[in-house]
Amino acid sequence: MLGFLLRAAIAALGLWLATAWVSGVVIDTPATLMLAGLLLGVVNAVVRPVAILLTLPMTVLTLGFFLLIINAGMIAIVAWILPGMHVAGFWAAFWTAVIVSGVSIVGSLFVGPKGKVEIIVRRR
Numbered sequence: 001m002l003g004f005l006l007r008a009a010i011a012a013l014g015l016w017l018a019t020a021w022v023s024g025v026v027i028d029t030p031a032t033l034m035l036a037g038l039l040l041g042v043v044n045a046v047v048r049p050v051a052i053l054l055t056l057p058m059t060v061l062t063l064g065f066f067l068l069i070i071n072a073g074m075i076a077i078v079a080w081i082l083p084g085m086h087v088a089g090f091w092a093a094f095w096t097a098v099i100v101s102g103v104s105i106v107g108s109l110f111v112g113p114k115g116k117v118e119i120i121v122r123r124r
Contacts, residue, residue, distance in 0.1 A: 024088025
């Protein structure tokens with residue numbers, strides 16, 4: 001549970017950066033931002049695997065590029081469900097998905113599989 005909450009906070013950070021950098025993405029309140037991060041985690045856990053399975057031939061044909069389209073769709077679903085989050089169109093959702101994915105990759109380097117924050121130190 002702690003790992004899910006940490007990853008939701010990381011997703012919320014990515015959404016916050018997207019509101020600052022992408023025109024057309026607006027999140028009304030900080031509470032809505034945190035709720036959007038949680039909801040994005042739930043949508044990615046439930047809907048995204050089904051979407052990936054259904055679009056597998058297109059994903060293989062485009063050498064994985066279609067996964068960015070699926071991620072943009074997950075952002076659009078969260079914006080559709082959540083009243084305080086507004087995404088202007090496809091490209092706003094696309095660039096938001098790119099930013100959230102990048103922040104999640106960097107954040108996942110510090111969160112271990114059990115949800116604990118881990119810092120790796122190399123000693124000589």
